[in-house]
Amino acid sequence: MTTFTSNPRKLEEVLGMQDSATSRRHFLKTSGFIVVSFSAAAVTGTGPFAAAAGSEGAGVQRAGPYPDPDFRQLDSWIVFHENNTATFYVGKTDCGQGTGTAFRQMMADELDIAYDSTSLVMGSTDVTPDQGGSGGSDAIQRDGWPMRRVAAEARRVLLELASERFGVPVEQLDVSEAVISLKSNTSRRVTYSELIKGQRFDVTLTGRDVNETTGVADVKPVQDLRIVGQSPMRYDIPPKVDGSLVWAVDVTLPGMVHARNIKPPVVGATLRNIDESSVRDLPGFIRVVHKGNYLAVVCEREEQAVNAARRLRVDWEKPAVAPFPTSEELFTYMRNAAPTSRSEPDAVGNLEAALERAAMVIEAEYDVPFQGHTAFGPAHGLADPSDGQMTIYSNDMKSYGMRTGVAEFLGMPRDRVRVVWMEGSQAYGRTAADDAGFEAAFLAKEIGRPVRVQWMRDEETAWDTKGPAFTFALRGGLDAQGNLIALDYNAQAADYNHVGYNEVETVLISQLIGTRLATPNSGRAATPSAMYAIPNQRTATQVVRLPMVWETPLRTGNLRDPSGPQVTFASESFIDELAAAANADPIEFRLNLLAGSTDDDSGFKRARSIAVIRAAADAYGWDTRPSPKSRGTGTVVTGRGIAYAFRSQTVVAEIAEVEVNRDTGHVWVKRLVCAHDCGLIINPEGLRGTIEGGMLHSLSRALHEEVQFDSEKVTSVDWRSHPSLTHADTPAAIDVVLVNGDPNPSRSDLPPYGAGETVCKPLIAAVANAIYDATGVRLRRVPFRDERVLAEIKAAAV
Amino acid sequence: MSNVTLNVNGTTHTVDAEPSTPLLYILRNDLGLRGPRFGCGLGQCGACTVIIDGMATRSCVTRISRVQGEITTLEGLVKDGTLDPVQQAWIDEQVPQCGFCQNGQIMTAKALLDKNPNPTDTEIREGMAGALCRCMTYYRVQAAIKRVAGGVVTGEPVAAKGGVE
Numbered sequence: 001m002t003t004f005t006s007n008p009r010k011l012e013e014v015l016g017m018q019d020s021a022t023s024r025r026h027f028l029k030t031s032g033f034i035v036v037s038f039s040a041a042a043v044t045g046t047g048p049f050a051a052a053a054g055s056e057g058a059g060v061q062r063a064g065p066y067p068d069p070d071f072r073q074l075d076s077w078i079v080f081h082e083n084n085t086a087t088f089y090v091g092k093t094d095c096g097q098g099t100g101t102a103f104r105q106m107m108a109d110e111l112d113i114a115y116d117s118t119s120l121v122m123g124s125t126d127v128t129p130d131q132g133g134s135g136g137s138d139a140i141q142r143d144g145w146p147m148r149r150v151a152a153e154a155r156r157v158l159l160e161l162a163s164e165r166f167g168v169p170v171e172q173l174d175v176s177e178a179v180i181s182l183k184s185n186t187s188r189r190v191t192y193s194e195l196i197k198g199q200r201f202d203v204t205l206t207g208r209d210v211n212e213t214t215g216v217a218d219v220k221p222v223q224d225l226r227i228v229g230q231s232p233m234r235y236d237i238p239p240k241v242d243g244s245l246v247w248a249v250d251v252t253l254p255g256m257v258h259a260r261n262i263k264p265p266v267v268g269a270t271l272r273n274i275d276e277s278s279v280r281d282l283p284g285f286i287r288v289v290h291k292g293n294y295l296a297v298v299c300e301r302e303e304q305a306v307n308a309a310r311r312l313r314v315d316w317e318k319p320a321v322a323p324f325p326t327s328e329e330l331f332t333y334m335r336n337a338a339p340t341s342r343s344e345p346d347a348v349g350n351l352e353a354a355l356e357r358a359a360m361v362i363e364a365e366y367d368v369p370f371q372g373h374t375a376f377g378p379a380h381g382l383a384d385p386s387d388g389q390m391t392i393y394s395n396d397m398k399s400y401g402m403r404t405g406v407a408e409f410l411g412m413p414r415d416r417v418r419v420v421w422m423e424g425s426q427a428y429g430r431t432a433a434d435d436a437g438f439e440a441a442f443l444a445k446e447i448g449r450p451v452r453v454q455w456m457r458d459e460e461t462a463w464d465t466k467g468p469a470f471t472f473a474l475r476g477g478l479d480a481q482g483n484l485i486a487l488d489y490n491a492q493a494a495d496y497n498h499v500g501y502n503e504v505e506t507v508l509i510s511q512l513i514g515t516r517l518a519t520p521n522s523g524r525a526a527t528p529s530a531m532y533a534i535p536n537q538r539t540a541t542q543v544v545r546l547p548m549v550w551e552t553p554l555r556t557g558n559l560r561d562p563s564g565p566q567v568t569f570a571s572e573s574f575i576d577e578l579a580a581a582a583n584a585d586p587i588e589f590r591l592n593l594l595a596g597s598t599d600d601d602s603g604f605k606r607a608r609s610i611a612v613i614r615a616a617a618d619a620y621g622w623d624t625r626p627s628p629k630s631r632g633t634g635t636v637v638t639g640r641g642i643a644y645a646f647r648s649q650t651v652v653a654e655i656a657e658v659e660v661n662r663d664t665g666h667v668w669v670k671r672l673v674c675a676h677d678c679g680l681i682i683n684p685e686g687l688r689g690t691i692e693g694g695m696l697h698s699l700s701r702a703l704h705e706e707v708q709f710d711s712e713k714v715t716s717v718d719w720r721s722h723p724s725l726t727h728a729d730t731p732a733a734i735d736v737v738l739v740n741g742d743p744n745p746s747r748s749d750l751p752p753y754g755a756g757e758t759v760c761k762p763l764i765a766a767v768a769n770a771i772y773d774a775t776g777v778r779l780r781r782v783p784f785r786d787e788r789v790l791a792e793i794k795a796a797a798v
Numbered sequence: 799m800s801n802v803t804l805n806v807n808g809t810t811h812t813v814d815a816e817p818s819t820p821l822l823y824i825l826r827n828d829l830g831l832r833g834p835r836f837g838c839g840l841g842q843c844g845a846c847t848v849i850i851d852g853m854a855t856r857s858c859v860t861r862i863s864r865v866q867g868e869i870t871t872l873e874g875l876v877k878d879g880t881l882d883p884v885q886q887a888w889i890d891e892q893v894p895q896c897g898f899c900q901n902g903q904i905m906t907a908k909a910l911l912d913k914n915p916n917p918t919d920t921e922i923r924e925g926m927a928g929a930l931c932r933c934m935t936y937y938r939v940q941a942a943i944k945r946v947a948g949g950v951v952t953g954e955p956v957a958a959k960g961g962v963e
Contacts, residue, residue, distance in 0.1 A: 096896030096933050233892060240897035241888040241904060242881060243833035243873040250832045283799065283816070302827055303819045306839075376837055376845065376932040377898045425837075425898035426933060457838040685892060689938065693895050696934030719842040719930060727926035730936040732919070 064389040065415035066126035071210040074157070074203035076129050077150040078111070084178050084193040085117045090147055091131030091210065092139055093123035093397045096426040097693075097756060098234040098686035099139040105682055106144050109227040110151035110219055113178040113192070120235075123421030125403045131210055133398035133421070135432055135501075135558065137647065137754030140682055144752060146213035150205060153215025157203055161195045221748030222680060231685035236423070248395040248422035251382050253450040257286055258302040259443050260309035262295040263459055266712045268319035268548050271295060275313040282308050289446050293551065294512035296439065298447055302454070309456075322711040323548030331367045334471045334492050339542035341522050349536030354486035358477030362581050366472040366570040367781045368764075370494070370707035373467075373559055374722060377425025378460035381437035382452040383444035389416045390441050395424020396434040401502035406441045408504040409515075417441075428560035428697070433465050433499050435508040442509060461722050462714035463508065465557025466707055468495035468525065472570035477536075482582030484593060486536040487574075491567060493525035496545035498556045511550045520549045526563040528571035529646050529761065531606055533596035553714045554707070561647060564761035565698055569782060572643035572765035576627065577778065585624045586642055586769065587617050603649040603753075604742055608677045611741030613644055615675035616653040619737045627769070628776040631798070635663050638670075641769025643762035649753040650678040651741070654695065654762045658770040662798060665790025668729065669699055669767055674759060675737040680752040688736045691759050695734070698763035700725035704783050802862045806831070807874030817863035822846045824862055825871060833872025833901045837930075844902025844929035854909035872901045875908060883951040884908045887942040890952055895933030902929040903939050907946075916947050 069076040069089070079087045088107050094100040100120050108115045123133055131143045155175065162180040163170045166188060174183050181189035207213040222228075239245035264271070271293045279285055279297060284304035289296050297312055299305040325333040355361055382393040390412060396402045399419040407414040419437070436453045443451040455463075470493050477486035497520035499506040505517040523543030546554055579589035594610050601607065616622075620640065631637050636659050644653040657671040674691055681687055704723045708716040716722035742750060768779050777792045803812050804821075806829060813828045820839070825831045825848070834857050837845025841859040848857045851867035875882035881889075884907055894900045906929040914921060922943050931939070945951055 096894070098895075233889065234894075237889055237892060237894055237897070240894050240900055241872075241885045242876050243831070243871065243901070245832070245897075247832065247835075247898070249835060250826075252827075252830075301815075301823070303816065303823045374932065376843065376896075376930065377835065378837075423897070426896035454836065457840055457842075689892060689895065689935075692937050693934045696936065697932070700934065718840055719838060724930060724932065725934060725936070726928075726930060727936050727940065728923045730923065730940060734937050 066418040069129045071129035071213050072205045074150060074154060074201040074205055078154050080193055080196045082193050082198050084191045086113055088118060088120045089128045090122055091128045092143055093134045093421050095134050095397055097690040101234045101686060102140055102682040103147055105227045107147050107151040109225050110148045111155050112175045115227050115232050123399045125400055126418045129210055130400045133400055137756035140752045141754040142211060146211060148219045149214040152217040152219045156217035158192050158195055162190055165190060222750045223748060228682050231683050248393050248424045249380055251393045253384055256450040256452055257298050257300055258305040259296045259298045259451050259453045260305045262309050262312060263463060264293060264316055266318050267323040267552055269316035272317050273315040278313040279308045279311050289443055292513040294509050296443060321547055323552055324546040324554055326710050327708045330469060331471050334494055334544050337544035340496050340545050341543045345538050345540035347538045351486055351488055351536045351538045354536035355477045358486060359480040360478045360581055362476045362577055364474050364574055364577055364780060368470045368566040368569060370466045370469045370554055371701050371705045372707050373427040373430035373464045374461055375425050375427030375430050378455035378457060379436035380454045381440035383440035384450040385444040392419045392437045392441055393422055394419055394437040395422060395431055396437055397431045398501055402434050402437050405502040405504045406438055409438055410441060410445055429558035430464055432501050433507060433557050434502055438507045439509050458717040461717045463553040465555055467559030468493050468556040470566040474574045476578045478582050482584055484534050484578055487534045489539045491541045493543050495525050495543050495556045496523040497521045497549050498523060516550055526567060528567045531597050531599045532593035561757035561760045565701060565764050568645045568761040569764040572762055573768050576769040580627050583626045585626055587613060587622060605646060605649060608651045608741030612651050612653040612675040612677050612739050615737045615739045616655050616673050619735050620655045620673045627773040629773055636661050637774045639770045639774025641766045641773050643765035645761035647758040650755060650758040652676050652758050654766045656766040656770040658774055660771055660774045662793055665786040665793060667771060667784055667789055669731050671733040672731050673735045675739050677739040677741045678753040678755040680750045681738060682752060684738060687755055690755055691736050692734050694759040695763050696725060698760045702764040702767045702784060706783050804865060806869045807871060818861050821857040821860045821862050821865055825857060831871050831873055835901055844906055845899055847902045847905040849905055849909050854906045883946050886951045887945040891938050891942040893935050893938040893942050895935055899931040907943050911946055
């Protein structure tokens with residue numbers, strides 16, 4: 001008999017933190033109000049990468065009930081330690097862009113403590129206030145504000161304490177690096193920890209919701225920020241390169257067993273019979289678990305579970321109707337499908353009349369296939385069911401949603417479920433629908449032991465959430481002078497029943513079990529984001545559905561700017577086509593359209609759009625001329641293309657320089673330039689890394705990525721059948737220009753905007769425009785794989 | 799099940815497992831090593847890379863019964879508390895985004911540089927092509943390799959860089 005844990009493990013133990021057990025402390029009263037006290041409920045630590053800080057806090061971790069940390073209590077956010085260091089607790093997760101470092105910078109700056117004297121805990125549902133985890137590129141833009149405000153409030157409270165201690169008004173005090181001193185006599189000083197004496201804040205904050213959390217202190221004006229704007233190295237990188245970091249995949253628990261799923265071999269198939277004798281005698285076999293069409297096998301050891309899942313004999317009954325058209329037939333199917341929703345088109349002027357009188361009318365159709373999240377590390381989760389509670393160790397970017405979803409899914413009280421967020425392979429939206437965590441919890445409850453679920457490669461590549469496929473039809477009218485007077489944009493998005501945020505009804509295990517929504521989610525799709533002055537315009541998007549809505553691997557989720565790369569590919573390719581028809585330089589054509597715009601310019605977005613396009617052109621060394629350039633006679637021809645987009649208030653312009661091999665069709669993007677304006681920058685070096693990665697992710701989508709399927713199943717299931725960008729394709733140069741196009745970049749309230757996704761939007765179009773510049777061939781179908789490019793080149797006799 | 803002896807990072811281990819078991823699962827689940835990771839189980843992505851007798855080897859498709867030589871994992875690159883210059887270059891260049899693939903990047907680069915201390919750009923691109931990254935950190939990986947080749951790694955000890963934050 002295997003022994004296993006009788007208590008869920010302490011967070012500190014799992015994360016490799018130091019023991020945080022400590023003795024009970026007394027309240028400290030000052031000025032008639034309690035500012036610091038002992039708080040028994042919260043667990044604290046010094047963070048997984050902390051200095052040898054003595055940590056305070058209760059360290060009393062029971063098997064639930066797990067609290068919802070109160071965002072209106074200062075000690076939910078900030079805990080001081082006796083060595084004058086602080087730990088910050090935030091309800092966010094870091095998808096790998098270094099937002100954790102940025103959070104520490106923002107909070108340390110407001111608190112007036114050295115960055116190196118701080119540590120951070122993120123996204124664990126019972127110790128960090130619920131800020132929703134990550135998503136929407138809002139970590140800095142939205143969630144950074146309450147972090148800054150609570151840190152400013154802590155600083156204010158500490159100054160009040162020092163004021164009382166020294167018997168002087170706050171105005172006569174200086175504070176630097178967690179030490180408060182008298183302005184008149186700097187030898188009279190006191191550290192934050194001497195004021196706090198190992199206790200916890202007992203300060204109530206206000207705010208209708210977590211985003212509005214505030215004390216009474218103001219945040220610093222931008223000019224007074226010292227740590228924000230610097231580039232401290234990311235704290236999470238050293239333990240990631242020396243192997244010391246404990247990732248979600250690394251957690252082991254006594255008695256832990258391993259599970260593997262068995263997916264229907266044909267999409268929509270019904271599970272009819274399981275021949276358990278096919279695996280019963282295998283070493284380590286524990287159980288086959290199934291419910292509805294969900295099926296898994298559980299074994300003592302990991303390799304045993306892999307083996308058993310391969311060997312298990314199962315009878316499946318094919319569905320009566322094919323679940324979807326083949327990937328070859330997809331775009332024809334979408335163009336002819338009846339829309340399930342039809343947004344009221346945005347219309348300006350009189351489109352048809354303008355097209356009627358135009359000197360030239362251009363038409364084009366574009367196609368973008370389904371593209372997968374295709375996480376490098378397939379989905380995984382570990383669930384511990386001990387003592388009637390459930391703890392899930394997960395890299396779910398939205399851990400709070402998983403906690404609520406799992407509680408509902410298992411019928412457990414919410415306060416008996418917690419999710420411990422840990423680092424994992426990031427997939428840019430995939431873990432917002434975190435199937436493996438739900439599956440692990442389900443199996444752990446069934447088996448009564450901690451269960452680790454690990455998806456296999458083919459399972460992940462076939463069955464993860466997908467970015468929706470799009471088809472587009474555009475028409476544009478130019479007058480005799482080459483001015484764009486009419487633009488008609490029509491998009492169809494295969495984005496019906498878009499699944500999102502760990503809702504219990506939409507995770508895959510719910511679908512397979514049959515506990516899903518009665519009515520599928522209605523579809524939606526974003527429209528292009530340019531703010532060009534076009535007097536007559538119509539923009540319309542229709543959502544279409546595939547035959548199978550549930551239990552399908554063609555389920556759409558949020559893939560790094562959910563519709564942006566697709567719609568911007570169409571819109572910014574078409575602007576380039578119009579520029580070429582007008583015999584205009586692609587940048588001048590865009591600048592003219594922006595300069596003439598009278599659109600709402602909140603956040604100076606139009607001015608900043610012009611600024612980033614100019615900055616990109618300058619950095620590239622753009623030669624003003626129409627595309628295509630006159631071709632050379634060699635095998636390899638070169639060209640450059642630009643595209644521009646914004647997301648919320650962040651604006652970007654990107655230029656791609658390509659080499660196209662006319663004999664093979666191979667495209668190499670040799671150089672990328674990005675001019676990027678996201679307002680106030682917290683960590684410039686971290687931002688550069690994010691921009692580089694985001695652009696190359698979209699480059700991979702531009703050149704390689706496509707979900708392929710026959711009428712029964714996804715057939716692109718690994719890195720051979722679903723290729724991705726590699727080292728071999730990497731540009732030789734990437735130039736990032738960080739712009740702040742605000743007319744007054746020194747204004748004290750200059751806000752930061754999100755930077756996680758905007759760069760993904762224009763890149764595919766920039767590459768297509770560069771290929772056109774090099775070859776005169778317009779690629780209107782993503783991805784630009786060698787064989788497709790070669791076919792287009794041959795068809796055009798280039 | 800049978801006893802299999804493995805030499806990992808300078809220590810000899812005997813494990814009781816099926817001889818056909820992929821080395822990866824033994825390293826992770828029996829020896830508690832975190833560097834090599836499961837990415838594909840097909841030898842296509844590099845997440846599980848270890849170095850065996852100087853060769854970058856995909857441990858997810860290497861049966862333990864076939865392993866003869868000395869195995870080095872990411873953890874084993876740290877010598878006497880000092881990071882390998884390759885690891886240090888990764889910090890200097892701030893290479894990782896999520897970092898999940900970086901075991902494959904670092905171990906592949908280490909084997910490449912041990913064989914060829916001054917690789918050309920083409921040799922780097924070709925030598926690293928099988929180490930995939932979905933955060934697309936390739937540009938910085940290549941910069942870090944060039945940093946090692948150019949001898950500009952700071953080489954500070956782990957305690958100064960990695961242990962304290």
